[in-house]
Amino acid sequence: STAYSLLTNPRYENTHITILDSRTPTPDEASNTSNGINSSKSSSLLTASHDSSRIVRADYANSAYARLAAEAQREWRGKWGHRSGQKKGRYHECGLALTAENGTPGEKYVRDSLDNVRSLNDLSGTGNTGSKDSHTYREGNNEGEQDGGNDVNNVKEVLIPEGKHRSGVEELRDSAAIGAIMKGTQGGSGDFGYVNWDSGWVDAEGAMDNLRAAVADRSRQRSNVQWLKGSAARLITDDPPAVNASSSTFPKAKGRVLGVELASDDSLDAATTTTASTSSSTSTPQKVMAQTTLLAIGAWTCSILPSLSSHLQATGQIVAYIRLDPDEAIQLSRIPVLLNLSTGMFIIPPTPDGILKIARHGFGYKNFVDIDIDPNAKPNPPPSKPPKPSLPHPSSINPQTPLPPEAITAFRQTLQTLLPTLSTRLFHNTRICWYTDTPTGDFLIDWHPDYERGSLLLATGGSGHGFKFLPVMGDRVVERLEGFLEEELAGLWRFRGRGWEGEEGEGEGGGDIIPWETEDGSRGGRRGMIWEEEMMRDEGKQDKAEDEGGG
Numbered sequence: 415s416t417a418y419s420l421l422t423n424p425r426y427e428n429t430h431i432t433i434l435d436s437r438t439p440t441p442d443e444a445s446n447t448s449n450g451i452n453s454s455k456s457s458s459l460l461t462a463s464h465d466s467s468r469i470v471r472a473d474y475a476n477s478a479y480a481r482l483a484a485e486a487q488r489e490w491r492g493k494w495g496h497r498s499g500q501k502k503g504r505y506h507e508c509g510l511a512l513t514a515e516n517g518t519p520g521e522k523y524v525r526d527s528l529d530n531v532r533s534l535n536d537l538s539g540t541g542n543t544g545s546k547d548s549h550t551y552r553e554g555n556n557e558g559e560q561d562g563g564n565d566v567n568n569v570k571e572v573l574i575p576e577g578k579h580r581s582g583v584e585e586l587r588d589s590a591a592i593g594a595i596m597k598g599t600q601g602g603s604g605d606f607g608y609v610n611w612d613s614g615w616v617d618a619e620g621a622m623d624n625l626r627a628a629v630a631d632r633s634r635q636r637s638n639v640q641w642l643k644g645s646a647a648r649l650i651t652d653d654p655p656a657v658n659a660s661s662s663t664f665p666k667a668k669g670r671v672l673g674v675e676l677a678s679d680d681s682l683d684a685a686t687t688t689t690a691s692t693s694s695s696t697s698t699p700q701k702v703m704a705q706t707t708l709l710a711i712g713a714w715t716c717s718i719l720p721s722l723s724s725h726l727q728a729t730g731q732i733v734a735y736i737r738l739d740p741d742e743a744i745q746l747s748r749i750p751v752l753l754n755l756s757t758g759m760f761i762i763p764p765t766p767d768g769i770l771k772i773a774r775h776g777f778g779y780k781n782f783v784d785i786d787i788d789p790n791a792k793p794n795p796p797p798s799k800p801p802k803p804s805l806p807h808p809s810s811i812n813p814q815t816p817l818p819p820e821a822i823t824a825f826r827q828t829l830q831t832l833l834p835t836l837s838t839r840l841f842h843n844t845r846i847c848w849y850t851d852t853p854t855g856d857f858l859i860d861w862h863p864d865y866e867r868g869s870l871l872l873a874t875g876g877s878g879h880g881f882k883f884l885p886v887m888g889d890r891v892v893e894r895l896e897g898f899l900e901e902e903l904a905g906l907w908r909f910r911g912r913g914w915e916g917e918e919g920e921g922e923g924g925g926d927i928i929p930w931e932t933e934d935g936s937r938g939g940r941r942g943m944i945w946e947e948e949m950m951r952d953e954g955k956q957d958k959a960e961d962e963g964g965g
Contacts (some may be wrong), residue, residue: 415871416708418625419888421632421639430638433629434452434674436645453592465847466735467762467771470880471510471613472534475526475935478902482883482890484534490616496617504620509580509750510613513592513604519608520755522603523935528608531583572883581613596749601832602734603754613764618881619835625884630883642702646711648718650701651865671862671870673703674718702822706895710873713848715804725858725909726875727804727930729778730945732821736770737842742835743768752832758938759828769842776939777931778849779818779948781807801930807945810846817844818948824939839964849878855934859894859907871895875907877932 417433420426458579470490474480489495495505512527586592586607593602595609633639709715713728738746743764753760758776765771777908782802809815821844828839852858858875861867873891880887893899894907931941 415625415884415888416710416891417629417888418632419892421629423892423927426637428638428642431703432640432642433633434464434642434644434646436643443555444732451488454780454860456498465618465771466765467615467732467767468618469510469613469753469760469762470505470616470882471512471610473510473512473527473531473610473613475523475530476535476906477530477904479879480527480530480534480888480902486886487612490882492623494885495616504617504624505614506616506763507612507614508610508747509595511586511592511607511609511709511750511752512734513586513607513754513756514753515754515756516605518756519935520938521678522881524607524757526772528583528585531608531610553803568877580627583608583610592752596752596832598745599749599833599835601834603752603759603828609663609750611750613751616882617765620880621884644676644700644702646702646709646718648675649673649870650675650703650706669916673701674708675704676700706868706871708871708873708891708895710891712850712876713806715850715872715874715945717805719862720803723801723803724930725852727780727801727851728806729780729804729849729851730778730807730810731774731849731878732817732844733771733773733847734817734821734825734826734841734844736772736836736839738764738768738770740768743770746770748835754938756938757824757828759832760881761832770836773847774821774824774939775937777937777941777943779807779846779943780804781810781945804939806846806848810848810945813815813843813845815846817846818945819951820940820943820948849876850874851877851932853908853930853932855879855932855936856906858909859891860909861894863909866955879936 417431420429420431457572460790468489471484472480472484472487491507495503498620510525514524584595586595586604586840589602589605592604592607594598594925597601626755630641630915633641651669652672678948709720713727716723716728749763751760751762752777755775758774760775762771762773781804786805825841826837852875855877856875857873857877857880858893859873860871862870862872871891871894873894883890890899890903899907931937
C-alpha cells in the first residue's frame with residue numbers, strides 16, 4: 415500500500431525506491447505471467463493477508479478509526495473492490511453483526527461502536543456509512559469497464575457490492591434478535607449487539623494480488639524503482655551511541671540507519687542489483703542501502719528490533735475453513751459476518767466457491783524466543799528485565815501442522831451455538847494467523863526515536879484489524895513520512911515511552927516480566943496461552959480426523 419502510494423505520488427517521481435519482499439515476484443517475473451501476477455507465487459503463506467477473507471467495517475469504539483475505516487470502505491466499494499473484467503467484485507457488503515455477552519469488556523466496545531456508526535450515518539446523511547445510496551456508489555454504468563491495464567490503476571466504474579441487500583444499522587437487544595438475523599440457521603451468539611448492513615468482507619488474497627500487479631505495472635514504467643526478493647536480517651547503522659542512562663524515556667537522536675543486511679540464505683538477482691543502492695560480496699551477506707528505511711515486516715519486527723518487545727509482540731490466532739455443499743452455501747451467503755467480542759469468535763459467509771471461515775480475534779498464542787539484546791540497543795536505555803520477544807513459531811507456518819487441541823474445542827463449541835448443523839463437520843483446512851499486537855491495539859507508524867529522524871520509519875502493529883485500511887493506509891504512512899499526518903492519528907500511532915513492561919513475576923523463563931496483552935476491548939477468549947504449551951495439552955484426545963485440515 416505504501417509502495418503504491420509513493421509510486422502514484424508525483425512528488426516521488428524522481429526518488430529511487432527499492433521494494434524488498436521475501437515472497438513477492440519482481441516486476442520482471444510479474445510481466446511473464448498471463449495476468450500480471452501469478453497468484454500461486456505472489457501471496458506469501460507467512461503473511462496475514464494470505465487468506466480468503468478479511469472483515470471490512472467502520473465499526474470501531476474509537477471514532478478516529480471509525481472515520482478512517484469509512485473512508486477505506488468507500489474505496490472498497492470502488493476500484494479497490496473491483497475485479498477486472500467481471501461484474502462481481504471482491505468486496506461483499508453482507509453486513510456485520512457485532513455482539514457481546516452482558517457484563518463483559520466486549521459489551522462496552524459494542525455500545526461505543528454503535529454510537530460511532532450512528533454518528534457516521536448522521537454525518538453522511540444517507541443512513542449508511544458514507545455511500546451515496548444503497549445501490550450506486552460512484553458515477554458509472556456498473557459494467558466495470560476500464561481503459562486497460564491493472565484495475566486498481568485504471569478502473570472507472572464501480573459495482574454494487576456483492577451480497578448487498580439492505581443498508582443501515584439495527585440494534586439487537588437480546589439473543590433472540592441476534593438469532594433472527596442468522597436467517598434460519600437455528601444459531602446465534604451473544605446477549606446484545608447490533609448489525610451494520612453497510613459492513614462486510616473482502617477477498618484478501620485477491621486484493622493483495624491486484625495491488626501487487628498495480629505496483630508491478632508502475633514499477634516497470636520507471637527506471638528508478640527496484641523490486642527485490644529477500645529478507646532483512648538486521649539493520650545497518652553507523653557507530654552506535656553510548657547508553658544515556660539519565661534519559662527517562664528515549665535519548666535524543668542518535669545513530670543513523672543506513673539500510674538493511676539480508677539473511678545469509680537470501681540471494682538477490684545480480685541483474686537487478688547493479689545500482690548504487692545495493693552491494694554484494696562473495697564472503698558477506700548482501701546489503702540494501704537507503705537514505706530512509708521503512709520497516710513494515712509485521713509479526714517479525716522484533717526479530718530485527720528485539721528491544722521493542724515492550725511495544726510489539728506476535729500472537730497466533732486460530733482460523734479454520736469448512737467446505738459447504740451448494741445448498742448450504744446459498745443459505746449461509748444470506749447471513750452477515752458475526753463477531754462476538756466476548757469470546758473473540760467470528761464467522762465470515764462463504765466465498766463464491768463455498769468456503770466458510772471461522773476464526774478467533776483473541777489474545778492469541780505467544781511464542782517467546784531468546785534473542786541477545788545489545789546493551790546499546792534501541793530503545794535506550796532498555797528495561798532492566800525486558801520481556802522476551804514473541805515471534806511466529808516456525809512449525810505454525812507449516813500447512814501440515816494441526817491446531818492446538820483447545821482451538822478445536824473452541825471451534826466445535828462455537829459452531830454448536832452459532833451453526834449447529836456444522837458442529838461436527840470436518841475442516842477443509844486450518845491455519846495460524848500471526849498478529850503484530852501492541853498494548854493498546856493502536857498501530858505503530860512513527861520514526862524510531864533512537865535513530866536520527868528520517869532514517870528509520872516503522873509501519874507495523876496492525877493488531878489484527880489493519881487489512882481493511884489497505885486502500886488508504888499507504889497514503890497515511892507517506893503523510894507520516896512527510897510530517898503531515900493528522901494530529902489525532904499521529905497521536906494514536908506514536909511511540910509511547912517504553913511501551914508496556916508488565917509486572918515482575920515468575921513468567922516465561924522465570925523471573926522475567928509477565929507478558930502483556932492487548933487491552934483495546936475487542937479481544938475475547940483465554941489469556942496467557944503459550945504456543946508450545948497448548949500444542950502439548952490433551953483436551954479429550956483431539957480427533958485425529960482434525961489433523962487432516964493442516965495448520
